[in-house]
Amino acid sequence: MxxxxxxxxxxxxxxxxxxEFSTLKSLHEQIAADEVANKMLENFRQLQLDLQQKQMQGIQITEEEAQKAQQQFELVQQHDLISKLMEAEQRLSVIIGDVNKIITEPLEEIYGNPDQQ
Amino acid sequence: MxxxxxxxxxxxxxxxxxxEFSTLKSLHEQIAADEVANKMLENFRQLQLDLQQKQMQGIQITEEEAQKAQQQFELVQQHDLISKLMEAEQRLSVIIGDVNKIITEPLEEIYGNPDQQ
Structure with missing residues (x-):
């Protein structure tokens, strides 16, 4: 070990x-220092979290809620720092996904590749 | 990247x-070559999978099903190769968990540690 x-x-x-990580960290710090951006992002995350929790509890999301989420998404996307942050998060998430795929490859030898089943 | x-x-x-990995692989091969062990393990995995799927669909597991799963678990545990395999899987799962914890530490700098929230 x-x-x-x-x-x-x-x-x-x-x-x-x-x-990729430095970029994400820097954007996160810039947003934390920007009251408006910070509040916008916080509201958006909270809305996402609420909807996720509903889905996990098997509660159907209403048309109105879905629309509100979409609107909020379009709104935060228009904020330069926030849209850059989301892009940076997406890039890092792909990297972490790739890394996980690589390091669990030996297990595929044993259990097969679930993606190919 | x-x-x-x-x-x-x-x-x-x-x-x-x-x-740890070699042990797991070797046990897996030994079981694959042992018809009885292989069938026992397959049945047990299938039962686990069925129950997991029920839980994910929010279907309540009956007392009888829970008892059957527990009995099957005790049964497979008595098989030397299978109990060793499960132990080896558990060890590797801990290692993979530790590895994931280490490599995602930099993200805690940004997002905080979810375990401490």
């Missing part, structure tokens, strides 16, 4: 030092 | 070469 642990730490440092 | 990719590949190799 110690070897695995060391390699995981190396990977972590590489991620933390990547341009 | 290329650097991250390289480090992820290194970590993957370390995982694939670990004693």
């Amino acid at each position: 110690s070897n695995i642990h060391d390699k995981a730490q190396e990977l972590k440092r590489t991620l933390a030092e990547s341009e | 290329s650097n991250i990719h390289d480090k992820a590949q290194e970590l993957k190799r370390t995982l694939a070469e670990s004693e």
